[in-house]
Amino acid sequence: MPNQTDPLDARRPPTATRRRRADDARVVADVLRRGIDRGDRIGAIDESALTTEFDVSRNTVRDALAILSAEGQIDRSPRVGTHVVRRKAEHGIDALRGLQETLRGLGEVHNEVRVATVLRAPAAVARRLEMSPGDDVVYIERIRRLDDEPISLDLTYLTPDVGIPLLEHDIENTDVFTLLERVSGTRLHSAEQSVEAACADPHSAANLDVPSGTALLLIERLTRLGPTARPVDLEYLRLRSDRISLHATAFRDPQPIGEPR
Amino acid sequence: MPNQTDPLDARRPPTATRRRRADDARVVADVLRRGIDRGDRIGAIDESALTTEFDVSRNTVRDALAILSAEGQIDRSPRVGTHVVRRKAEHGIDALRGLQETLRGLGEVHNEVRVATVLRAPAAVARRLEMSPGDDVVYIERIRRLDDEPISLDLTYLTPDVGIPLLEHDIENTDVFTLLERVSGTRLHSAEQSVEAACADPHSAANLDVPSGTALLLIERLTRLGPTARPVDLEYLRLRSDRISLHATAFRDPQPIGEPR
DSSP states (O other), rough: OTTTTOOOGSSSSOOOOOOOOOHHHHHHHHHHHHHHHHHHOOOOHHHHHHHHTTTTHHHHHHHHHHHHHHSSSSSETTTTEEEOOOOOOESSBBBOHHHHTTTHHHHHHHHHEEEEEEEEOOOHHHHHTTTOOEEEEEEEEOOOOOOTTTEEEEEEEEEEEHHHHHHHSTTSSHHHHHHHHHHSHHHHHHHEEEEEEEEEHHHHHHHHSSSOOOOEEEEEEOOOOOTTTTTEEEEEEEEEETEEEEEEESSSSSOOOOOOO | HHHHHHTTTSSOOOOOOOOOOOHHHHHHHHHHHHHHHHHHSBBBBOOHHHHHHHTHHHHEEEEEEHHHHHTTTTTEEETEEEEOOOOOOESSSSOOOOHHHTTTOOOOOOEEEEEEEEEEHHHHHHTTTTTTTTTTEEEEEEEETTTTEEEEEEEEEOOOOHHHHHHSSSSTTSHHHHHHHHSSSSSSEEEEEEEEEEOOOOOHHHHSOOOOOOEEEEEEEEETTTTTEEEEEEEEEEEEEEETEEEEEEESOOOTOOOOO
């Protein structure tokens, strides 16, 4: 950032050369984005105040706001000015909860069930679910809506012992996690989750009602059931990153017994 | 997926209509992607075998491979055929480790330090670090390379009590986490992490040596130090999703004492 009053000039590495405006705009956008996500920034955004807060030019602030506008986080219109559209929903991935449980209080979750069927498990899916290739597996594909807005496209493979009874239930209005516990009579155990980013291909974008190229979070989640922790549920989730952010708290050392995690 | 032998036709919801090829291609791509990430699939990819495994047409398999090729996960060339480029590095976000600690064994991490300076803390940054707006804050910007390939663009704000001594150390070759523990003489406590997805803007893409529009993971990480868990380190990380995936294990219920987490 320009214009810093630096008492440590002698210590500054030689690589700290002239900043490009794009670098500064990215810093401003990153800090603002998270403030909006958390609800720290709501309503109107004052360009002058940002110029002062971040010690950057008005053009840099405008570049930062253009980034956030392209992401759908703020709205810029000539008469109304710049304002925050809304904060994101937060999805904790350090606890095992379904989307409906996670978004309780933010709106109503409804699932559009596009497919719910039994098919032969692809070898890669069978391996993860500790089945044999070609065994029957239940496959469910849902578009999940929060107050009618699509926020997630979920592909779910279930082992047939829990998956077939689950198909008898109201999968349009109930989390798979809730139903797994209901049909099995045991609690879920844990899930291994992998997170990647993707830019929506045209078809995914159309399904999720966003412009092509919108950033998505891809999550693979292998969920285990009961005291034996057997894998029963392999999911591939595509979440709109403009509507949902993921959260996790990590500890450096194992926590002492009795310490809340 | 087409051609399933479904013993449960009566139970199949009416929404399970004719599948579009793009839907099937996405399923195949999602399952393949994670297999590649994990190292389950290496070397040559056999289109015919995938056609059989997923019970889809040859064109659907080709669409799926086109998705993975665009993501840089596989290489398709006329003479050599289709093969996996490499697996991704895995970054656990349920434990608190620096990138160098995480990638140990996968290659050498080197940090290109673009900025390392003291500046006045923007109000939003000061708030997160429990400082006053305008207080001095140490700002470091690094491009992090694994074996000379840029994989992460990191913006770091540090409270001056730890940040200023840290600037005296070898930040080109050492994780900030390691240095924070060295200069403070105490262990890190924990970090709150938020994860979002972004499609690289042209400037970020140039910094990370990827095509514009490549998917990135944005992580905000607030790291706390010592037994009082005071916030000292606020970071905005931009990770190449084509090189790194994030991992976390979640439990449904609190684990019994003595149970390994």
